[in-house]
Every structure is written in structure tokens, then in C-alpha cells.
Amino acid sequence: MRNILIVARKEIQEGLRNRWVLATTLLLAGLALSLTFLGSAPTGTVGVRALDVVIVSLSSLTIFLLPLIALLISHDAIVGEMERGTMLLLLSYPVGRWQVLLGKFLGHLSILAFATLLGYGAAAGALAATGAEIDAESWIAFATMIGSSIMLGAAFIAVGYLVSALVRERGTAGGIAVGIWLVFVLIYDMALLGMLVVDQGQILSGSFLNALLLLNPADAYRLFNLTGSAGVSAFSGMAGVAQSATLSPPVLLAALAAWALVPLALAALAFSRREL
Amino acid sequence: MTSTVEIRNVVKRFGKVEAVRDVSFSLPEGETVALVGHNGAGKTTLMKLMLGLIRPTSGSITVLGDDPAAGQFEARRRLGYLPESVSFNAALTGRETLAFYARLKREPTTAVQPLLDRVGLSHAASRRVGTYSKGMRQRLGLAQALLGEPRVLLLDEPTTGLDPALRHSFYEIVEELRGRGATVLLSSHALTELEERAGRVIIMNRGIKVADGTLDELRRIARLPTRIRLKVSDVGLANVPNWLGPVEGWRRVNGHMVEIDASAESKIEVLRRATNEGAPVEDLDVIPPTLDELYAHFLLSQEAAR
Incomplete structure (x- = not known):
């Protein structure tokens, strides 16, 4: 355990030094703040549930941005250190390969969690400071949104590690990471939609659709946040979906957790078999 | 130990x-x-x-x-x-x-x-x-x-x-x-x-x-030969075998130099003759085999054995 924390600490130290932490936090805070204030312009500020609007816009932002940031910091983690030669020295120390991997995961996740918490928290804080009335239910929904955003980030960090542990060159890892982002964030939903349109509800059953939604962490995240609370689903236009959804929030959360743990375990396996 | x-x-x-x-x-x-x-x-x-x-x-x-x-x-x-x-x-x-x-x-x-x-x-x-x-x-x-x-x-x-x-x-x-x-x-x-x-x-x-x-x-x-380098006068250059005796593997380098690859056994004998009274030798260097030569010897002998 101590080795994991030592590696995590170094990872955070590096993140602070090469300004990953600063850049990510500023990016998320900037986008969150502008979405909060510009995004509410058309609806006006009279809405009682101002924070729910923010949750809808922020979770859409998360789906695009967090997987990208997570893949950017993770795809290089193993193959990059191997190419630079730093991994050879690290592994000659009394530390297991799985400890190196978990330590890095913990470090990268902390960086991402810190940036999300601070960036999105700034938006909520600013909203509260302008005097908008926010009830407890909205706060809970907001906190849940941040928590699940971090889980989404964890899933894509783990996927990035898996890529990093499998490929031989950094460039390949980068290319695959971009491909994964495109598939999960953009293409998957379009393909799903196209399939449903073509199918016209003839062959594909509801449970099949549910399974397809769980097979993409971004979709699991979207469903979890946009249908999770009554207030939010009303704003997101997903109220209809929420009523008919057969996927309960715990199932969606479990899917997100599995998306973090399974690739991480596979990455550890691939890493342990690699010859240096 | x-x-x-x-x-x-x-x-x-x-x-x-x-x-x-x-x-x-x-x-x-x-x-x-x-x-x-x-x-x-x-x-x-x-x-x-x-x-x-x-x-x-x-x-x-x-x-x-x-x-x-x-x-x-x-x-x-x-x-x-x-x-x-x-x-x-x-x-x-x-x-x-x-x-x-x-x-x-x-x-x-x-x-x-x-x-x-x-x-x-x-x-x-x-x-x-x-x-x-x-x-x-x-x-x-x-x-x-x-x-x-x-x-x-x-x-x-x-x-x-x-x-x-x-x-x-x-x-x-x-x-x-x-x-x-x-x-x-x-x-x-x-x-x-x-x-x-x-x-x-x-x-x-x-x-x-x-x-x-x-x-x-x-x-x-390795039994590598020691290299002996002699600076010889013009007269001596003409009839090296006469004063040096029967030595295998000697050669002229740079005009006035004679270089001899002497085995461990013949080394002393060669030096004795070269420093003999009347030998036309003006200067002399003894160069033991360098580490590089030693290394090359072992590499070559292994390649040859393959």
C-alpha cells in the first residue's frame, strides 16, 4: 500500500509541476462558468431550479471533455515511461508492477477529481453567490453529478492504461486513444440512433438496447445524470425516457465502476506480462 | 568468500x-x-x-x-x-x-x-x-x-x-x-x-x-606478443638480421624504425641483442599488449572457433 501511495504522490507532484493540474482545472472552471451564465441566458434567471439547468449543461460538457482529458493523461502512462527508459529503473526497485499501475491510477484520478471538483464547484459557488435559490435536492443532484463525472474519468483513465500497456509505441497509443474517444463519445450514439431508426422497434428489444447503453460508459453516465433526479430530467427533456427507463441508477453506477475496474485489471495483466 | x-x-x-x-x-x-x-x-x-x-x-x-x-x-x-x-x-x-x-x-x-x-x-x-x-x-x-x-x-x-x-x-x-x-x-x-x-x-x-x-x-x-620498437641508424637498417639475429616477425616502420612482435620467451633475448655493444640502436620502446588488443584477441579466437 505504501508503494502505491509513493508512486501516486510522485504522479501528483509531476502533474502539478508540468501544469496538467492547473490547465485542467482552469479549463473545466472556465467552461463551467461560461455555461452557467451564458447557458442560462435564454431561460432567464427567474427559474427556481437554476442549479438543475447547470447540471444538465455540465454533464453534457463532461461527456465530451472528461474522457478526452482522462485519455490524454493516461495513454502515455506505461508506454511513454518505457520509451523514455524511466520504467526500467523504476521496476528495478522493490516495487511490484501492479503497485506502479495502481499508484499511477490513484495519482491521475486525484488530479482529475481535484480539477472537476474545483472547476464545477466554482460554477455552483458562483451561482449561489449571485443569489439563486437552490434547494437541497438540487445540491444532492449536483454532488452526484460531480461524483459520477469522476467515475467516468476513472473509466477512461483505466481504458487509457489498457491501451498504454498493450502497444509498443507512444504514437500508436495516442492514435488509439483518440479513436476510442471518437467511438465512445460521438460515433457510438449516432450508430445506436441510426440502428433504432432503421429498426423501427421491430426486432430490437428494450433489454438489448439497455445492454448497448451499458456497454458505453459515456451513455451510462448520461442516463445516470439526466434521468437521475426528477428536476433534472424535466429540464433535460429526458423525462419521458426516465419514466420508461428500466436501468436503475445503481445499475448504471455499477456499469461505470465496472468500466473502471475491468480495463484496469486487464491493464495490470498486460503490464505484468510485458518484457522490458 | x-x-x-x-x-x-x-x-x-x-x-x-x-x-x-x-x-x-x-x-x-x-x-x-x-x-x-x-x-x-x-x-x-x-x-x-x-x-x-x-x-x-x-x-x-x-x-x-x-x-x-x-x-x-x-x-x-x-x-x-x-x-x-x-x-x-x-x-x-x-x-x-x-x-x-x-x-x-x-x-x-x-x-x-x-x-x-x-x-x-x-x-x-x-x-x-x-x-x-x-x-x-x-x-x-x-x-x-x-x-x-x-x-x-x-x-x-x-x-x-x-x-x-x-x-x-x-x-x-x-x-x-x-x-x-x-x-x-x-x-x-x-x-x-x-x-x-x-x-x-x-x-x-x-x-x-x-x-x-x-x-x-x-x-x-592470450600469450600476446610484446611489441618492441627500435630506432635504428642508417647503417643498421641495411643489415638487420646481422645484429638482431634470427627474429620472426620484424618489420620496418616510418623509415628509421624496426618493430618486432616478441613472444614472452624471446622478449629478453631480443632486448639483449638490441642493447648489445655495437648494435646500431639509438632508442628503444617496449609496448606491452594493450587492453584493446587483449579484448580483440579473445573475440577473434571465439569467432574462429565457431
Whole structure:
């Protein structure tokens, strides 16, 4: 355990030094703040549930941005250190390969969690400071949104590690990471939609659709946040979906957790078999 | 003497390439051993095997009583390793980097500053490693290898990129550790690099151990001729066999020089005749076989035997 924390600490130290932490936090805070204030312009500020609007816009932002940031910091983690030669020295120390991997995961996740918490928290804080009335239910929904955003980030960090542990060159890892982002964030939903349109509800059953939604962490995240609370689903236009959804929030959360743990375990396996 | 490293009949294949072929040796405490060979001779592979970073295809390795690849970390805590062309994360400072490695070895971070002083990096300790020169990185690499008073020190091409003064202080540090009972294994691609610092030399070629012994032993085995160079007057040049006697393998170089490759037995005889009263010799040099020649001899004799 101590080795994991030592590696995590170094990872955070590096993140602070090469300004990953600063850049990510500023990016998320900037986008969150502008979405909060510009995004509410058309609806006006009279809405009682101002924070729910923010949750809808922020979770859409998360789906695009967090997987990208997570893949950017993770795809290089193993193959990059191997190419630079730093991994050879690290592994000659009394530390297991799985400890190196978990330590890095913990470090990268902390960086991402810190940036999300601070960036999105700034938006909520600013909203509260302008005097908008926010009830407890909205706060809970907001906190849940941040928590699940971090889980989404964890899933894509783990996927990035898996890529990093499998490929031989950094460039390949980068290319695959971009491909994964495109598939999960953009293409998957379009393909799903196209399939449903073509199918016209003839062959594909509801449970099949549910399974397809769980097979993409971004979709699991979207469903979890946009249908999770009554207030939010009303704003997101997903109220209809929420009523008919057969996927309960715990199932969606479990899917997100599995998306973090399974690739991480596979990455550890691939890493342990690699010859240096 | 107890041995700290035992290598028995080790074979390592990477796909079709046999990087190490049936190599056996043991390294005792308190000895500096040089592992010499061309690039690709299997030196780095042997070190990785001793570190447990890769497993042998067959054969067995014991380091400080443990199998290094078994996942037991106890032995690694007493082991220092300096990889060939060592690199560090550029974002951290020298001190932070060393503190990180100290933590992994469970050494107190108070050990960091003395080590930085020892390798002469204290003035640059708060600078990012990315700004370091190659020599400074090499010194930081040596500092991390020295963490925790290692009993076995594996140094892969340690002196490349070091200027002569640094090389000298580097060997002083190595010698000091050896004096305290550590086993030091140095790898190098040329024997001359070692400047006769190693008590014992292991020569590798294409994965095979070609020679193993002290430099004197190797010289005896190789039976390389001593080169004798005579500066001769014009008169003497015309009739060399007359005053030098029947000597095999002499040749004229640079006009006024005569060069003789003398075997160990005939060496004294040749010198006697050359310094005889009346011999037309103005000056004389005796050049023992260099380390490079010795090295080349072992490589060639192994290639010929194949």
C-alpha cells in the first residue's frame, strides 16, 4: 500500500509541476462558468431550479471533455515511461508492477477529481453567490453529478492504461486513444440512433438496447445524470425516457465502476506480462 | 568468500534471438568485476536477469540468496542499478527525484543530501532534471544506485558521458563501496574504458562467455606478443638480421624504425641483442599488449572457433 501511495504522490507532484493540474482545472472552471451564465441566458434567471439547468449543461460538457482529458493523461502512462527508459529503473526497485499501475491510477484520478471538483464547484459557488435559490435536492443532484463525472474519468483513465500497456509505441497509443474517444463519445450514439431508426422497434428489444447503453460508459453516465433526479430530467427533456427507463441508477453506477475496474485489471495483466 | 550473485547455465531467448547462451559465473563479495562485450553481446540482458526484470529461458539465478524474478523484494532493497543511458522524469528536481527513489527503498529522506554532495550535484539539486547535462544525469543515476548502502551494484556502461575528472571520482566511489564488501559489476563495450580498475574481467560475445579471469590471467592465456620498437641508424637498417639475429616477425616502420612482435620467451633475448655493444640502436620502446588488443584477441579466437 505504501508503494502505491509513493508512486501516486510522485504522479501528483509531476502533474502539478508540468501544469496538467492547473490547465485542467482552469479549463473545466472556465467552461463551467461560461455555461452557467451564458447557458442560462435564454431561460432567464427567474427559474427556481437554476442549479438543475447547470447540471444538465455540465454533464453534457463532461461527456465530451472528461474522457478526452482522462485519455490524454493516461495513454502515455506505461508506454511513454518505457520509451523514455524511466520504467526500467523504476521496476528495478522493490516495487511490484501492479503497485506502479495502481499508484499511477490513484495519482491521475486525484488530479482529475481535484480539477472537476474545483472547476464545477466554482460554477455552483458562483451561482449561489449571485443569489439563486437552490434547494437541497438540487445540491444532492449536483454532488452526484460531480461524483459520477469522476467515475467516468476513472473509466477512461483505466481504458487509457489498457491501451498504454498493450502497444509498443507512444504514437500508436495516442492514435488509439483518440479513436476510442471518437467511438465512445460521438460515433457510438449516432450508430445506436441510426440502428433504432432503421429498426423501427421491430426486432430490437428494450433489454438489448439497455445492454448497448451499458456497454458505453459515456451513455451510462448520461442516463445516470439526466434521468437521475426528477428536476433534472424535466429540464433535460429526458423525462419521458426516465419514466420508461428500466436501468436503475445503481445499475448504471455499477456499469461505470465496472468500466473502471475491468480495463484496469486487464491493464495490470498486460503490464505484468510485458518484457522490458 | 561468499558469493552474492550466482548464475548457472543461464539461457535467454527473445523469439529466435539467443541473447544469452549457457552462461555461468558467480560474483563474490568485495570484488569489482567488469563485464565487457560489444553492443548486443548480452551484457544488459544479463543485468536485467539479475534484477529479475526478465526471466531466464532456462538455468537459474540467485542474487543475495533469492531468485530475483520470484517477486521477493527483500533482495532488491540491497541492490543498486544504473541503467545504460539513464533517464528521469524531466519535470521534477534532482532532489525530488532522489527522494522518490529513497522512499521506494524505505530509506530516510535525510539520506538524499549527503548522496547529492557525494556525486557533486548539491548546487543543482533544486533544478529540474530536464535542465541537466548528460554528465549530471549520469551522476544523479549513480546517486540513486548508491541509495541504501547496496551490497550488489550493477552499473551498465556507467562512465559514458563522464569527463575524465568525473570518471576518476566515479571509480573512487565504486572502490570505496567495494572496500566495504559490496559486489560491483561494471559493464563496458571496451576494456580500455575500465582503466584496469576491475579485479576480474568477463568477456562476452554474442551471448557466450568468452573469457573470465583477472587481467593478468587473461594476458597469460592470450600469450600476446610484446611489441618492441627500435630506432635504428642508417647503417643498421641495411643489415638487420646481422645484429638482431634470427627474429620472426620484424618489420620496418616510418623509415628509421624496426618493430618486432616478441613472444614472452624471446622478449629478453631480443632486448639483449638490441642493447648489445655495437648494435646500431639509438632508442628503444617496449609496448606491452594493450587492453584493446587483449579484448580483440579473445573475440577473434571465439569467432574462429565457431
